[in-house]
Amino acid sequence: MSEAGSRQPEAELGLLDATMIGMGAMIGAGIFVLTGLAAEIAGPAAILVFALNGVVTAFTGLSYAELAASIPKSGGGYAFVREIFDDLSSFIMGWMLWFAYMIAGALYALGFAPNFLELLHVYGVVGPPEAVGAVALPVVDAAVPAAFLLAFVAVFLLAALNAVSTAASGSAETVFTIIKVGILAVFVVFGFASPMFSGAEFQPLFSEGSGAAAILPAMGLTFIAFEGYDLITTVTEEVKNPRENIPKAIFVSLIATVIVYLAVVAVAVGTLGAGGLAEAGEAGIATAATSFMPTGLPIIQNGGALIVFGAVFSTLTALNAVVIASSRVAFSMGREGQLLPTFGQLHHRYGTPFIAIVTSAVVMLGSVALPTQSAGNMSSLFFLLSFVIVNVAVIRLRRERPNMNRPYEMPFYPAPPILGIVLNLLLTGVLVEYLIRTDPLALGLSIGWILVGGVAYVVLNRVRSRSETETETETDSDVPAVTED
Amino acid sequence: MNSQDLRIAIVGGGRVGLRTARTLDNRGHTVIVIERDPVRSDQIADEYVATVIEGDATKPSVLKQVGLEKTDVLAALSADLGTNLATCLTAERYGSPIRTVMRRTEEEDDEYADLVDETVFPERAGARSAVNAVDPGTRALEDMIGDLEILVMEVTENAPVAGRTLTDIGLPRGSLVVSSADGDRIADAETELEPGHSYVVATEPDVEDEIVRLFRG
The missing domain is CATH 3.30.70.1450 (Regulator of K+ conductance, C-terminal domain)
Structure with missing residues (x-):
């Protein structure tokens, strides 16, 4: 008997699937976890925060569309930057993007935990959050580990699942995203209809004290809510008719996501008020829902439970998406020889990028010890920086590869990438300034990660040059045979 | 030469070039095709197996756009021997160690063996397929396996x-x-x-x- 293969190959993704991968990664992250935090910083202007971020990110979206349509590689922004930049710059890009995804994973896990506790509470498994909150102060040590433990377990299980199986991909994501958007639609409809919303209080739009300036740091913090198009470009090679579908998927997912965000944030601020939303933190949307959704329904009892379930479900699926995305970036870097070659190898039994997944998971597991806001800050910071580089890559490719066939050419070039660079840098600057004032831990860890990257780069180059001199003599047999005639 | 996947530049996106690009892409390599004809260039881009550079590969300014310094192999597969030879020699000149594979137009012709690393004669495989169809009782291996x-x-x-x-x-x-x-x-x-x-x-x-x-x- 010869060994026949038994694992399922990956399925092809249509426009809907690709769009849903992008939306799935965005929705669930920003909206459920960060709305409360955005409201805390910017007040009712949280709505503006999400709208303006949508505009800023659209410029980078154009760049991604142009690059993804002409360069058929699945590695996200890293693959495009690798195409035109030298070793060091592309390494830095990959290193930052990898980190951005890993920290995003921690962020989603941290968003998952309180929402899961809320879900348990709705069904009376654990005490009400008020009671927990009241007791929590004296016994902080006991309260914190519960959420921390949950976040830890969530990352561990999803990483383990992805490490041993390639099944959890494309088409499941479509179903997941439709469920998420459906639940949010229910939230929006009931919210607009609720008596709480008719007395909605959006004035003063800007929180007192900081005023309109508070929008910028809030934009920086919630920027991660728009990172989804990078995720689309990590799966481009599995997409059908990619030259049309990838730009479309990027734009459709971006526009749809912005619309969903605006409706949801408007309802949340309108019903709960910016203050109440801020208080609820990571469970902001869920808390708002419990306040106005009908109760006494069959089976689920409390209508709010549906939204809480949506939050739990969204954060988990988004977590799954970034577990995959982070490992793909590390895998691409390994294959390009920019991380140890083992990162670029498939597991002999599971066919997954095993080392890349395990390493990413370890960093994520360590990062769930971070405060939610720090995780959001760091992840947004690294996405902003990565997107700056992607925009530069578009400009460099236009200049140095004028003859490259570009199935999708962005309109009004060079305005979009330049605006993308300027606005992303502006937000980066504001975010860094905000971190210096409020979150030196996040800033320190971010700088630390870059420094570790620098050391890793030097060490890897040493290792490689040594192994290259060793194999110099046998390189001739190293090239796969080209079949003659 | 430090990546596990090869970066391969293919000169000429005709039937031979495109077929080669597809096969190499399937194996996970990075492929860049240089094609002169704009219509053909769009067709290749549609297949999404390779980045396409549209232009005359014999011009160094065009050939360099494939990123010669990090390209592992240049396969000159156009139907024109002069183009193939010129691009191989240009690549040798500008690429840091690069392997060159050239399509030759005469069946028995080792004239260029010293100038390029490898020469291929794709018509032989084509003729074999034709023979297989004409005389199906005795088929050569390449042609009997469908997509496998x-x-x-x-x-x-x-x-x-x-x-x-x-x-x-x-x-x-x-x-x-x-x-x-x-x-x-x-x-x-x-x-x-x-x-x-x-x-x-x-x-x-x-x-x-x-x-x-x-x-x-």
Whole structure:
């Protein structure tokens, strides 16, 4: 008997699937976890925060569309930057993007935990959050580990699942995203209809004290809510008719996501008020829902439970998406020889990028010890920086590869990438300034990660040059045979 | 030469060039095609197997746009011998060590053996297919396998499957290890995949890149 293969190959993704991968990664992250935090910083202007971020990110979206349509590689922004930049710059890009995804994973896990506790509470498994909150102060040590433990377990299980199986991909994501958007639609409809919303209080739009300036740091913090198009470009090679579908998927997912965000944030601020939303933190949307959704329904009892379930479900699926995305970036870097070659190898039994997944998971597991806001800050910071580089890559490719066939050419070039660079840098600057004032831990860890990257780069180059001199003599047999005639 | 996947520039996106690009892309390599004809160039871009540079490859300013300094192999596969030779020589001049493969137009012609690393004569395979169709009773191997690829792959030292038996590894559905080391026996569950030895593997196109990555690292 010869060994026949038994694992399922990956399925092809249509426009809907690709769009849903992008939306799935965005929705669930920003909206459920960060709305409360955005409201805390910017007040009712949280709505503006999400709208303006949508505009800023659209410029980078154009760049991604142009690059993804002409360069058929699945590695996200890293693959495009690798195409035109030298070793060091592309390494830095990959290193930052990898980190951005890993920290995003921690962020989603941290968003998952309180929402899961809320879900348990709705069904009376654990005490009400008020009671927990009241007791929590004296016994902080006991309260914190519960959420921390949950976040830890969530990352561990999803990483383990992805490490041993390639099944959890494309088409499941479509179903997941439709469920998420459906639940949010229910939230929006009931919210607009609720008596709480008719007395909605959006004035003063800007929180007192900081005023309109508070929008910028809030934009920086919630920027991660728009990172989804990078995720689309990590799966481009599995997409059908990619030259049309990838730009479309990027734009459709971006526009749809912005619309969903605006409706949801408007309802949340309108019903709960910016203050109440801020208080609820990571469970902001869920808390708002419990306040106005009908109760006494069959089976689920409390209508709010549906939204809480949506939050739990969204954060988990988004977590799954970034577990995959982070490992793909590390895998691409390994294959390009920019991380140890083992990162670029498939597991002999599971066919997954095993080392890349395990390493990413370890960093994520360590990062769930971070405060939610720090995780959001760091992840947004690294996405902003990565997107700056992607925009530069578009400009460099236009200049140095004028003859490259570009199935999708962005309109009004060079305005979009330049605006993308300027606005992303502006937000980066504001975010860094905000971190210096409020979150030196996040800033320190971010700088630390870059420094570790620098050391890793030097060490890897040493290792490689040594192994290259060793194999110099046998390189001739190293090239796969080209079949003659 | 430090990446595990090759970066390959193909001159000429005609039938030979495009077919070659598809096959190499399937194996997970990075492919860049240079094609002069704008219509043809769009067709190739549509297939999404390669980045396409539209222009005359004999111009160094065009050829350099494939990123010669990091390209591992240049395959000059256009129907024009002059173009093929010129691009190979330009690539040798500007590329840091680059392997050149040139399509020759005469069947028995070792005129250029010293100038390029390898020459190919794709018409021979085409003629073989024609012979197979004319005389189907005795068919040469290449043409009887539909979409399947039958690969002879040498297991590399660092490959994920190196040193493991077939029971130990999980191959994707749509693939089959046919022979044991160096083709003397049919493979069975106990067959060990030894580095440095070659195995015959049949694979469907969908999973070819995964198979190549498992065997070649």
